[in-house]
Every structure is written in C-alpha cells, then in structure tokens.
Amino acid sequence: xxxxxxxxxxxxxxxxxxxxxxxxxxxxxxxxxxxxxxxxxxxxxxxxxxxxxxxxxxxxxxxxxxxxxxxxxxxxxxxxxxxxxxxxxxxxxxxxxxxxxxxxxxxxxxxxxxxxxxxxxxxxxxxxxxxxxxxxxxxxxxxxxxxxxxxxxxxxxxxxxxxxxxxxxxxxxxxxxxxxxxxxxxxxxxxxxxxxxxxxxxxxxxxxxxxxxxxxxxxxxxxxxxxxxxxxxxxxxxxxxxxxxxxxxxxxxxxxxxxxxxxxxxxxxxxxxxxxxxxxxxxx
Amino acid sequence: xxxxxxxxxxxxxxxxxxxxxxxxxxxxxxxxxxxxxxxxxxxxxxxxxxxxxxxxxxxxxxxxxxxxxxxxxxxxxxxxxxxxxxxxxxxxxxxxxxxxxxxxxxxxxxxxxxxxxxxxxxxxxxxxxxxxxxxxxxxxxxxxxxxxxxxxxxxxxxxxxxxxxxxxxxxxxxxxxxxxxxxxxxxxxxxxxxxxxxxxxxxxxxxxxxxxxxxxxxxxxxxxxxxxxxxxxxxxxxxxxxxxxxxxxxxxxxxxxxxxxxxxxxxxxxxxxxxxxxx
Amino acid sequence: xxxxxxxxxxxxxxxxxxxxxxxxxxxxxxxxxxxxxxxxxxxxxxxxxxxxxxxxxxxxxxxxxxxxxxxxxxxxxxxxxxxxxxxxxxxxxxxxxxxxxxxxxxxxxxxxxxxxxxxxxxxxxxxxxxxxxxxxxxxxxxxxxxxxxxxxxxxxxxxxxxxxxxxxxxxxxxxxxxxxxxxxxxxxxxxxxxxxxxxxxxxxxxxxxxxxxxxxxxxxxxxxxxxxxxxxxxxxxxxxxxxxxxxxxxxxxxxxxxxxxxxxxxxxxxxxxxxxxxxxxxxxxxxxxxxxxxxxxx
Numbered sequence: 129x130x131x132x133x134x135x136x137x138x139x140x141x142x143x144x145x146x147x148x149x150x151x152x153x154x155x156x157x158x159x160x161x162x163x164x165x166x167x168x169x170x171x172x173x174x175x176x177x178x179x180x181x182x183x184x185x186x187x188x189x190x191x192x193x194x195x196x197x198x199x200x201x202x203x204x205x206x207x208x209x210x211x212x213x214x215x216x217x218x219x220x221x222x223x224x225x226x227x228x229x230x231x232x233x234x235x236x237x238x239x240x241x242x243x244x245x246x247x248x249x250x251x252x253x254x255x256x257x258x259x260x261x262x263x264x265x266x267x268x269x270x271x272x273x274x275x276x277x278x279x280x281x282x283x284x285x286x287x288x289x290x291x292x293x294x295x296x297x298x299x300x301x302x303x304x305x306x307x308x309x310x311x312x313x314x315x316x317x318x319x320x321x322x323x324x325x326x327x328x329x330x331x332x333x334x335x336x337x338x339x340x341x342x343x344x345x346x347x348x349x350x351x352x353x354x355x356x357x358x359x360x361x362x363x364x365x366x367x368x369x370x371x372x373x374x375x376x377x378x379x380x381x382x383x384x385x386x387x388x389x390x391x392x393x394x395x396x397x398x399x400x401x402x403x404x405x406x407x408x409x410x411x412x
Numbered sequence: 413x414x415x416x417x418x419x420x421x422x423x424x425x426x427x428x429x430x431x432x433x434x435x436x437x438x439x440x441x442x443x444x445x446x447x448x449x450x451x452x453x454x455x456x457x458x459x460x461x462x463x464x465x466x467x468x469x470x471x472x473x474x475x476x477x478x479x480x481x482x483x484x485x486x487x488x489x490x491x492x493x494x495x496x497x498x499x500x501x502x503x504x505x506x507x508x509x510x511x512x513x514x515x516x517x518x519x520x521x522x523x524x525x526x527x528x529x530x531x532x533x534x535x536x537x538x539x540x541x542x543x544x545x546x547x548x549x550x551x552x553x554x555x556x557x558x559x560x561x562x563x564x565x566x567x568x569x570x571x572x573x574x575x576x577x578x579x580x581x582x583x584x585x586x587x588x589x590x591x592x593x594x595x596x597x598x599x600x601x602x603x604x605x606x607x608x609x610x611x612x613x614x615x616x617x618x619x620x621x622x623x624x625x626x627x628x629x630x631x632x633x634x635x636x637x638x639x640x641x642x643x644x645x646x647x648x649x650x651x652x653x654x655x656x657x658x659x660x661x662x663x664x665x666x667x668x669x670x671x672x673x674x675x676x677x678x679x680x681x682x683x684x685x686x687x688x689x690x691x
Numbered sequence: 692x693x694x695x696x697x698x699x700x701x702x703x704x705x706x707x708x709x710x711x712x713x714x715x716x717x718x719x720x721x722x723x724x725x726x727x728x729x730x731x732x733x734x735x736x737x738x739x740x741x742x743x744x745x746x747x748x749x750x751x752x753x754x755x756x757x758x759x760x761x762x763x764x765x766x767x768x769x770x771x772x773x774x775x776x777x778x779x780x781x782x783x784x785x786x787x788x789x790x791x792x793x794x795x796x797x798x799x800x801x802x803x804x805x806x807x808x809x810x811x812x813x814x815x816x817x818x819x820x821x822x823x824x825x826x827x828x829x830x831x832x833x834x835x836x837x838x839x840x841x842x843x844x845x846x847x848x849x850x851x852x853x854x855x856x857x858x859x860x861x862x863x864x865x866x867x868x869x870x871x872x873x874x875x876x877x878x879x880x881x882x883x884x885x886x887x888x889x890x891x892x893x894x895x896x897x898x899x900x901x902x903x904x905x906x907x908x909x910x911x912x913x914x915x916x917x918x919x920x921x922x923x924x925x926x927x928x929x930x931x932x933x934x935x936x937x938x939x940x941x942x943x944x945x946x947x948x949x950x951x952x953x954x955x956x957x958x959x960x961x962x963x964x965x966x967x968x969x970x971x972x973x974x975x976x977x978x979x980x981x982x983x984x985x986x987x988x989x
Binding site for chain 3: 576
C-alpha cells in the first residue's frame with residue numbers, strides 16, 4: 129500500500145512538473161521576446177515604414193498594412209470557399225441516398241484532411257511556380273494570397289463545420305416544417321445561429337496568415353513599401369522579422385516586431401476564447 | 413441583425429478584392445507625366461536590393477510621381493523576371509550568364525556599381541591576412557586549422573552563401589577557380605545571416621559583399637591587400653564583381669529616368685556611401 | 692408560382708455551388724500534386740529517381756543532385772524533436788486531462804494554445820538569439836551552435852501543442868466508466884491512469900505523436916534560421932555518437948526555401964522533386980495517423 133502511494137506521488141510529481149514546464153516554456157519564450165522587444169516599441173514604431181538599405185531602421189507601418197491586405201485578400205478567396213464547403217458537408221451531405229454524392233462527400237473529406245496536412249512550403253513552391261512564374265502575377269499580394277488561401281481553407285472548413293454542427297437540429301426542422309427549403313433554412317436560420325462559431329474560425333485563419341512566413345517568403349517579394357494594388361509585392365510583419373534577423377543586424381527591431389506579432393496573437397486567442405465561452409454559456 | 417452582419421461581410425468579401433485591384437502597375441515605357449504615379453517594379457538579387465531601396469527613396473524625394481517597388485528573389489529570378497517582363501527591372505549581383513542572354517537576347521545589362529567581396533573572420537581571430545592559395549584551401553576544406561595559416565591553433569569554421577547565390581558564384585569564379593566550397597560549411601541564405609554567423613562563431617571565416625562590412629567582423633587581407641575601395645581601384649584587391657540591372661530592351665520613360673538617376677552623380681554618391689564602388 | 696420556381700432554382704444552384712466548394716480542397720490537392728509532379732519530371736527523368744533519393748552530394752552547379760542528406764536531416768531533426776518533445780507533451784496531456792485542478796487547467800491550456808499560435812519566424816528568431824548561442828557553449832570541435840540539436844529543441848517546442856492537445860483529447864474521450872470501474876476495484880488514481888486510461892487512449896496518443904511528426908517534417912522558416920543548412924550527411928563530430936546532433940544539416944523544406952529563387956532548369960526541377968518527396972513523406976505520415984485514429988475509434 130505504501131509503495132503504491134509512493135509510486136503515485138512520484139508519478140503525479142512528474143505530471144505536475146510537465147504542466148509547470150509547459151507554462152514556463154511559454155513564459156520564457158513570450159517573456160524573452162517581450163522584454164527584448166517592448167523597449168523599442170514607440171508610437172513612431174507603428175507610424176513609420178522601414179527604411180531601405182541594411183540599417184534596419186524605421187518602424188513597421190507598411191508591414192502592418194501589408195499584413196492587413198494579406199488577411200483581407202486571402203480571406204476573400206478562402207472564406208467563401210471554406211464556408212461553402214463546410215455548409216455542403218454539414219447541411220447537404222447527410223440527407224441523400226445517391227451513391228455518387230456519398231462518394232463525392234467522402235472524396236471531399238479526404239481532400240480537406242489531406243490539404244490540412246500539406247506543409248506550407250509546398251504551397252509556397254506551388255504558388256511560386258504557378259502564380260508568380262507561370263501566370264505572371266509576379267511577387268505580389270495576389271500570388272501570395274492565392275497560395276495562402278490553400279493554407280487556411282481547411283481551417284475554415286473545420287471550424288465552420290463544427291459551428292454548424294453545434295446549431296440544434298430543432299432549428300432546421302422548424303424552418304423546414306414551415307416550408308423553407310434547405311438553402312433558405314441554411315441562409316436564414318443555421319448560418320446566423322452559427323455566426324459566432326464561424327467568426328472564430330475566420331479569426332483563427334487570420335491568425336495563421338499573420339504568422340505565416342514560408343509561403344510569403346517565396347511569393348510576396350519582400351518590398352517594404354505600402355502595396356498599391358493586388359499586383360504589388362509587399363512584406364508582412366512576420367516576413368519583416370525574417371528580413372531583419374537575416375539581412376540586418378537590427379535584432380532589437382526584429383524583437384520589437386516579434387513582440388507586436390506575439391501580442392497580436394495573444395489578443396486574437398483571447399478574443400476566440402471569449403467568443404467560444406459565450407457560445408458555451410448560451411448553449412449551456 | 414445577425415443576418416445583416418453576414419450580408420455585410422459577404423458584400424465586403426466580394427467588393428474588396430476589386431477595390432484593391434485597381435491596376436496601377438506602371439507599364440514599362442509609361443512616362444512620368446503630371447500627377448499620375450508610375451510604379452516601377454524591381455526584382456532580383458538580395459545583394460542589390462538594399463542599394464535599390466536607397467535609390468528609390470532618394471529618387472522619390474526628387475520625383476514623387478515615380479514609385480519604385482523593390483523585391484528580392486535572387487539574381488537568377490532578377491534576370492528571368494526582366495526577360496519575361498514580369499518586372500520592369502531585374503537585379504543581378506553577378507555577370508549575366510551566356511545561357512541567360514541566349515534565352516533572351518533582348519535583355520540589356522546596365523552595370524550600376526561594382527562590389528568587392530571581402531573575406532571576413534570572427535573579430536577575435538589573430539590572423540590578419542592570407543594568400544589567395546590559402547583562401548582557396550580554407551574554403552575548400554583542405555586547411556582546417558588556423559595554425560596552418562599562421563594563427564593560434566583552433567578549428568576553422570567555414571560559412572558560405574548557398575549555391576546559386578550571386579555572391580557565391582562571383583566568389584567561386586574569382587577565388588575558388590576549380591575548387592569546390594566545402595560541404596561542411598555553414599550555409600546561410602543571406603549576406604546578413606553570414607555576417608551574424610561570423611560575428612558570433614569563434615574561428616569562423618566567410619565571404620561577404622563590401623556593403624555588409626562593419627565592425628562586427630574582421631576583414632582579411634588577401635595577398636597583402638585589405639578589402640578597401642582604394643585597393644580595388646588600384647587593382648591590388650582582385651575580388652570584384654559588377655552589380656547589374658537588367659531591362660527588356662532599351663529602357664524608356666520612367667525606367668530610363670530612374671536608371672539615369674542611379675548612374676548620375678547623386679546615385680553614385682549613394683553607392684559610395686554604402687561601401688560599394690562606382691561603376 | 693413564379694416565386695416558387697425561383698426559390699427552387701436558387702436552392703438547386705446553391706446546392707451545386709456548395710458541392711463545388713466542397714470539392715475545391717480535393718481539386719487544390721490534386722492540382723498541387725500534379726503540378727509539382729509535372730515540374731519534377733525532368734529531374735526524375737534526367738537524374739533518375741533512385742540516384743536522386745540515394746545521392747549524398749548536392750552540387751547543383753556541377754549537376755549533382757542527391758537529396759539523401761536532406762532526407763537524413765529532416766529525419767534526424769524530427770527524431771530529435773520527438774525525443775525531446777514527446778515525453779513533455781504526453782505528461783502535460785495526462786496532467787491536463789486527469790490531474791490538474793480546473794483553475795490550473797485554465798492557466799496551462801491557454802499557455803499551450805499560445806505556444807501553438809506563435810509564428811514560426813519568431814521561434815526561429817528566438818532560436819537564433821537564445822538556443823544557438825547556448826548550444827555553442829558545448830565544447831566540441833566544429834560546433835558552431837547551428838545544427839540539429841538547436842533545431843530539434845526549437846522544433847520540440849513547436850510540436851508540443853499539437854501532440855499535447857490531441858493526446859489530451861484522446862484521454863478525455865475514454866469513457867468515464869473505465870476510470871470509475873478501475874477506481875471502484877481499489878486501484879489508485881495512478882494505477883488507473885497508467886493501466887486503464889493511457890492504454891485505452893493509446894491509438895489517439897500514437898496518432899497525436901504521428902501528427903506531430905508530420906508538422907515537424909513540414910516546418911521551414913524556423914529550421915532555416917537555426918540548422919546551419921549544410922548539405923552533408925550528419926555525422927558524429929566527436930567519439931560520442933550523440934554528437935551527431937551537434938552537426939549541421941539541411942531539411943527537405945529548407946532545401947526548397949533556400950534555393951528556389953536561384954534555381955533554373957534541372958536545378959529548379961530537382962527542388963520540385965524535393966517537394967514531391969516531402970509531399971509523399973508527409974502524406975504517408977498523416978495517413979498512418981488517420982489510420983490509427985480510425986482503428987482506435989472502432
């Protein structure tokens with residue numbers, strides 16, 4: 129008995145240690161970035177663009193703008209497709225006896241799962257060869273966001289599908305019983321009810337675009353200017369961290385930019401958690 | 413309420429790409445007339461990129477109607493982009509290869525500056541100069557200890573740019589002749605990363621563009637000549653390559669104006685200030 | 692009447708539109724694979740599949756294209772990340788699902804979520820300024836800090852959330868009755884965890900690890916920044932075989948990212964071939980994870 133409880137104490141000690149270490153790793157990484165990065169963050173850091181050349185001087189204004197454009201344009205491609213796919217998989221695929229449709233649905237699911245496992249450099253390689261080179265879009269917001277869309281489509285599909293599934297079946301049955309067809313039910317009843325869940329998915333994918341570097345490294349070009357059109361190249365904040373770390377000696381600026389990135393991710397995570405817990409309380 | 417929000421989002425999603433997609437890209441040959449902004453896209457060598465960025469900033473101060481966007485990608489991408497006209501100007505930090513001219517005879521090469529390639533070491537190292545022969549041996553991995561070239565015993569760590577880089581191919585042509593850079597070398601994808609590696613790694617040696625020389629690394633004399641602009645101009649420092657800009661056909665309009673600025677007094681002053689050599 | 696027809700029309704149109712969206716992912720996957728394959732064909736044809744896969748020399752300038760060194764690099768760095776990261780991730784998963792009080796869970800889980808959200812370039816930067824200098828202090832000839840060990844440590848942190856989250860989910864999915872039955876039979880909490888809960892969740896836990904492998908194989912930017920990128924088969928640099936982790940290497944992903952912008956002709960094609968190898972490797976890893984997960988579900 130004594131030995132059993134001693135083993136238990138030892139094992140539990142190990143698990144507690146693991147939990148504490150996990151938190152400490154996070155605290156160390158985030159803390160290090162913040163301690164090194166925050167002193168360099170001034171209002172001017174946000175309002176001025178990086179300087180050209182090798183000095184690494186200047187702020188991150190244009191990279192914020194580029195990051196924002198990347199989010200908007202990528203979502204413009206990915207969100208309709210992703211949400212549409214999720215609607216089909218969740219709302220339409222269940223009530224059919226046609227074998228071909230069932231086959232298509234399982235193929236579609238296989239596609240989503242496969243796509244979500246493809247590493248981002250493959251999207252970059254593909255985007256570089258197809259959009260940048262073959263289609264002559266050059267290094268541009270357009271090339272980069274088309275490649276970036278491949279990355280986030282599976283994320284949007286998965287989260288949207290979860291959100292749609294969490295809408296009680298009674299909503300749909302009620303609407304259908306009142307004579308609405310499936311699309312009307314989906315558009316007017318199911319989608320509004322799943323709105324919060326879908327928006328967390330969109331936010332999550334925006335976070336992926338903010339963080340992504342490998343794809344944009346080979347498709348976005350890295351110009352530090354404010355982009356003027358879909359065909360302009362640009363430099364997202366994450367890419368700016370890479371350039372600062374690899375091209376200049378301005379590690380302080382790299383740290384400051386990284387601190388802004390991490391802070392942004394923290395805010396996004398918190399927002400997602402708040403929305404999710406609101407959904408939970410509403411349904412609970 | 414929620415229904416409206418979705419509609420607004422859907423609408424925004426449909427409209428935004430259109431709004432962002434106003435075609436403003438400057439066609440080559442378009443003149444910088446009146447208040448219309450002309451955009452010149454410059455793509456290629458990451459070595460020329462910082463210089464091109466400074467040219468564009470200086471030129472915009474004079475002529476705000478011309479906007480120059482500089483992207484990286486590497487020398488080969490630069491030449492390819494100019495040849496395929498996906499960019500107005502391609503940048504290359506090496507000679508243009510015969511095969512590239514064969515692929516596209518229309519390209520015109522403009523040498524805008526020259527750049528020395530310096531051999532640098534970790535600042536704590538006590539060796540000040542080596543011969544060309546020794547440099548070849550070190551980078552090929554045949555000389556592996558600093559004591560073999562007159563220093564205190566210690567392992568030599570070679571760092572190099574990756575294969576295909578303009579800086580590396582220029583270095584190979586000028587220094588290595590037929591020898592190959594050691595497989596054990598640390599390979600970094602940019603001059604800046606090379607500099608960081610050399611500055612922080614004891615016993616490390618590498619080659620970087622003149623523009624990246626600063627007090628974090630120690631420049632090494634080759635056959636007695638230190639890598640300085642003066643030694644290059646007298647011909648005693650031999651490791652020099654051209655920095656090129658490539659256009660499809662003879663440049664016209666805004667592109668020609670910009671290149672003229674670079675080759676003029678103000679442009680060349682920037683070249684010298686950044687540690688490169690005038691063309 | 693007309694409005695009825697219009698409504699049915701919209702319904703039918705939407706059904707087709709949505710089906711097409713649902714199939715878009717498949718189309719993208721197929722398109723990417725075919726396109727990458729097509730671009731890789733010249734390399735496969737000119738170099739030969741076997742020579743490409745088994746060649747240890749990668750000198751594009753000399754027409755030598757062997758990616759074995761990169762396969763070894765990817766494999767070893769992933770192995771290192773697993774050895775470092777998996778024990779921590781699994782213990783954290785057990786801690787979160789079985790042991791930690793609710794208020795602790797509310798601290799630990801968001802911390803892990805945050806680790807998952809930190810951009811890989813930030814991990815790379817952190818690796819460059821913290822991990823690499825730390826590893827450099829290990830006395831061994833030729834150790835410059837950049838190498839497999841630094842990369843493995845960075846990667847271990849990056850895959851921790853994937854493995855911990857999915858394992859936690861797997862343990863939580865074990866039916867309550869299992870735990871309660873075991874406890875009722877007089878087993879201690881630890882005995883219940885180690886002999887009932889973990890074995891019951893094993894397929895989920897294994898697939899979590901395998902998915903973590905997939906993520907590790909695919910990581911690019913952070914790897915370029917800390918691994919040294921040398922194209923050489925990693926070897927032990929001292930008498931100790933573990934010192935193989937102090938040697939420099941290049942990953943398959945890094946090979947693509949570092950060289951794609953310079954490459955033309957066969958060189959470019961060989962990079963696409965690297966992409967095909969990576970793609971196939973990750974597909975194998977991920978589908979085996981899915982297979983295990985499905986097997987566990989039945």
